[in-house]
Amino acid sequence: xxxxxxxxxxxLRSHHDKYLTADEDEEHVCQDRNGASRNARWAxxxxxxxxxxxxxxxxxxxxxxxxxxxxxxxxxxxxVLQTVPPRLDSSVEWExxxxxxxxxxxxxxxxxxxxxxxLPPWRNSITHDIPHRTATQDWILWDVDVVDILPSPSASPxxxxxxxxxxxxxxxPNMSPKLSKMESxxxxxxxxxxxxxxxxxxxxxxxDGSVDESFGxxxxxxxxxxxxxxxxxxxxxxxxxxxxxxxxxxxNDKLCPLHLTLPPNNMTMHVVVVQASSKVAKTFPWPLxx
Numbered sequence: 096x097x098x099x100x101x102x103x104x105x106x107l108r109s110h111h112d113k114y115l116t117a118d119e120d121e122e123h124v125c126q127d128r129n130g131a132s133r134n135a136r137w138a139x140x141x142x143x144x145x146x147x148x149x150x151x152x153x154x155x156x157x158x159x160x161x162x163x164x165x166x167x168x169x170x171x172x173x174x175v176l177q178t179v180p181p182r183l184d185s186s187v188e189w190e191x192x193x194x195x196x197x198x199x200x201x202x203x204x205x206x207x208x209x210x211x212x213x214l215p216p217w218r219n220s221i222t223h224d225i226p227h228r229t230a231t232q233d234w235i236l237w238d239v240d241v242v243d244i245l246p247s248p249s250a251s252p253x254x255x256x257x258x259x260x261x262x263x264x265x266x267x268p269n270m271s272p273k274l275s276k277m278e279s280x281x282x283x284x285x286x287x288x289x290x291x292x293x294x295x296x297x298x299x300x301x302x303d304g305s306v307d308e309s310f311g312x313x314x315x316x317x318x319x320x321x322x323x324x325x326x327x328x329x330x331x332x333x334x335x336x337x338x339x340x341x342x343x344x345x346x347n348d349k350l351c352p353l354h355l356t357l358p359p360n361n362m363t364m365h366v367v368v369v370q371a372s373s374k375v376a377k378t379f380p381w382p383l384x385x
Contacts, residue, residue: 098198099149099191102139104243106130107200109210110233111332112316115221117153117177124159124175126210126219128316136242148188148203153177158187161202161223172222175208197236207235213334214299218313230331292318293361295325299333299368300341304350304375306367322353329368337371339379352379 099105107115113126114135129135133154140150151159157177166172180187185203192199200208206223211234226232296314298306315332319325326340341350342365350367358364369376 098193098239098241099139099141101245102239102241102243103245104136104138104241105151106135106240106242107137108238108240110236111210111212113210113219115159115208115210115237117155117157121153121155121157122177124153124177124221126221130240142188146190148190150183150187151189158183159189159208160186161189161204161206161208162186166220166222167216172209172211172224173206175221175223194236196238198239199235200237208237209234210237212331217334230334230336233331292316293357294363295329296363296365297329297332297368299335300350300370300373300375302373302375304369304373320357322355322357325353325357325366329366333368335368335370339369339371339376341367341369343367350375 108130109115109126111126113128114130114132115137116125116127116129116132117134117137118125119134127135136154137151137159138153140152142148142150153159155177157179160176160178160180162174162176162178164174164176166174178187188203189200189208190203192201202208202223206225209222209224209226209231211217211220211222212231226235293316294314295317296312298312300306313332315328317325317328319328322340326338329340330336330338340353342353343349344351350369353366
């Protein structure tokens, strides 16, 4: 709770480098890369008690709520919404649990706030759940950006401010500069999340290597340095396993596995995700073919 204790307003950044965002319909929440939007700002209310918890209020004065409504029939995740309940009960209370320099937000019933990845309809959705798969364990981890801080009750010097930048976007003119991600018991400490990186545009290929148009093209900012790291990141983004990252040869339009190094200078890349078990993957030279 220490890193929320003096926070008036925060932003929460998911494992997918997107912000917890209040939808304009004033009911749903999602993930979005625009951290400068007012919809990504959440007012903090501390509820003191034997086990202190917090409430998070959106820019529409509605509380972040762990509902009992299933996100999809037949799966375990439940919807997270913005609501104004008749009374402030445990559905709007979140227990922050520190995990290194990040935080998990737990409901009173042991579920965690989760920013989902993968293909639609999971992509950019927010649920509360207990993660069971190793590949999704990090989806319940959140970076905390404090954008407005309560005055210190002590006379000690104010904690230093850090530049308010993320993905090249500046804060709105009347927003306080961003502090470091986490607050210790006496001060804010830690470094800002690294924002340099390249843009990766990707599509998912079908069994024959053609792009499945129903998935469309997606993109994300990638800070890694190797093909192996990119492969792991794309497995998280697509929620697929055992994939091969390819590029399409501009001369003959054939898919070619990416197995050397990434282009220099953070050059933007367009890649195609191919499952190793697919028919087109069998045409790749060993040992890339499954």
